[in-house]
């Protein structure tokens with residue numbers, strides 16, 4: 001599952017360090033407003049590393065995932081809370097499975113000597129699977145677009161908000 005927000009991507013952006021140093025930043029995703037809190041940890045070489053706080057469990061994490069139901073969650077929460085739900089990872093699995101089923105059905109339909117009833121049954125099944133595949137692809141596309149938009153919007157809003165903020169608080 002691709003995360004929607006990664007602390008390393010933010011840190012690389014022009015205003016990213018300021019966003020992280022402020023302790024929280026705001027972002028929009030798919031018309032919804034999110035506030036993400038940030039924190040630091042001390043690394044062995046006595047340097048600081050930025051981390052995000054999961055909005056659900058408040059654990060420190062490097063990445064946050066935007067779920068289908070438009071919640072931001074750390075990988076642990078995303079996994080624990082939504083084992084059967086269609087995260088982009090399992091979605092990808094579903095897409096592949098449906099495509100394989102359709103391929104097998106097409107191969108069966110291409111054979112000669114199928115009974116009329118069987119052929120009709122297989123055709124209907126293939127149509128159903130094609131519809132499911134199209135829906136799964138559509139959902140995935142929407143989710144990916146929302147994730148990309150979320151990251152861009154968060155960076156843009158911070159850039160507008162903090163024109164000259166101190167960017168080197170933790171250097």
Ligand SMILES: [Zn+2]
Nearest residue numbers: 054057074077
């Ligand atoms: Zn969490």
